[in-house]
Amino acid sequence: MVPLGISLLTSLIVSLVGTPVLIRVLRKHQYGQFIRKDGPTAHYTKRGTPTMGGLVIILATVCGWVAAHLASWTFPSPSGWLLMLLILGLGLIGFLDDYIKISRQRSLGLTPWAKIVGPLSECWHCYFPAATNLGLLSPRPLLRFRWYATLVD
Helix, strand or coil: CHHHHHHHHHHHHHHHHHHHHHHHHHHHCCCECCCCCCCCHHHHHHCCCECCCHHHHHHHHHHHHHHHHHHHCCCCCHHHHHHHHHHHHHHHHHHHHHHHHHHCCCCCCCCHHHHHHHHHHHHHHHHHHHHHHHCCCCCCHHHHCCHHHHHHC
16 A cells, blocks of 8 residues: 555656646747637637646656555566556657647647557557457457356356
């Protein structure tokens, strides 16, 4: 229970301290939301709003995860590593989407096709090792579960 509390406090501190710092850095470098000219005029108030806020959330999650394992002196499980890879991979897709919006000064980031294929491929790359480890990719995976016997009887 102590590692969970340490993880919670670490994530909270990183997010509370990191968010204002990231906002200042993004505003200093003028990494803000780009608004199209043909959109509603009410959207112009959002122009320059810092984007990429997911960076702090992902950083806080990873820091909390690492702190919990350091506090308990345990090595992360394979499923924990897969979950962190999934979080970081999906965060990378979000970062690329925001980076394209900022660098090209337009409101469109990744193409719709990339926004579908990217997360699906990331999930598959994390699902495949987990499914192989659990035996779900064997020729007869349903026979490995006890609940299958109740369906047959």
